[in-house]
Amino acid sequence: MAQRLGLRAVDHTAVNHVLTAEPPIGLFELGHRLGISSGSATELVARLERAGHLERRRDGHDRRRVALYLGEETLTRVLGELAPLFAAVDDAAEQFTEAELAVMGRYLRLVAERMRHFARSDLAGSSYV
CATH class of the missing domain: 1.20.5 (Single alpha-helices involved in coiled-coils or other helix-helix interfaces)
Structure with missing residues (x-):
């Protein structure tokens, strides 16, 4: 998936954490999950945000908290890349x-x-x- 999206390994891992986190995670949690410093996490998120892969959004209940979300275009691309896999899994389930x-x-x-x-x-x- 990283190659298909043109992402480095750490970028792909970060995108995957943001995609699968429930509830959405913030910058500090992402850095913790990746085992990198807060400064490195800030730089990583800024780079992924500039590329349109991530978005920062304020929490609706706690305006101090900023959560990370997949960018709309990246989400569409990820789902598009995974569509054949989803179809194959559905086919397997029919067995x-x-x-x-x-x-x-x-x-x-x-x-x-x-x-x-x-x-x-x-x-x-x-x-x-």
Whole structure:
């Protein structure tokens, strides 16, 4: 995807974090996720903003907070690049019964929840059940 969008690896990673963050993240959180200093994060966001990949928007409830969002053109390009993959995944899903899909869905929700929990805590090296 990075090559298709003409992005460097760190730029692509930043765009991916902004795209998938829920709720939207700000500059400090992005820097933390990327393991870079606040100055480097500021420079990165400014560069991606100038290129139209990111937008900064004030929070509707807390005007002091600025959240990062994908630029409209970049979002359209990402979705366009992913459209064939989405179609292939839909085709693959048609190969299974509703009951099989329900079991897989339950499994994937549990895995995603465990991954989010792992990302929020220091579980490295500990047993996780």
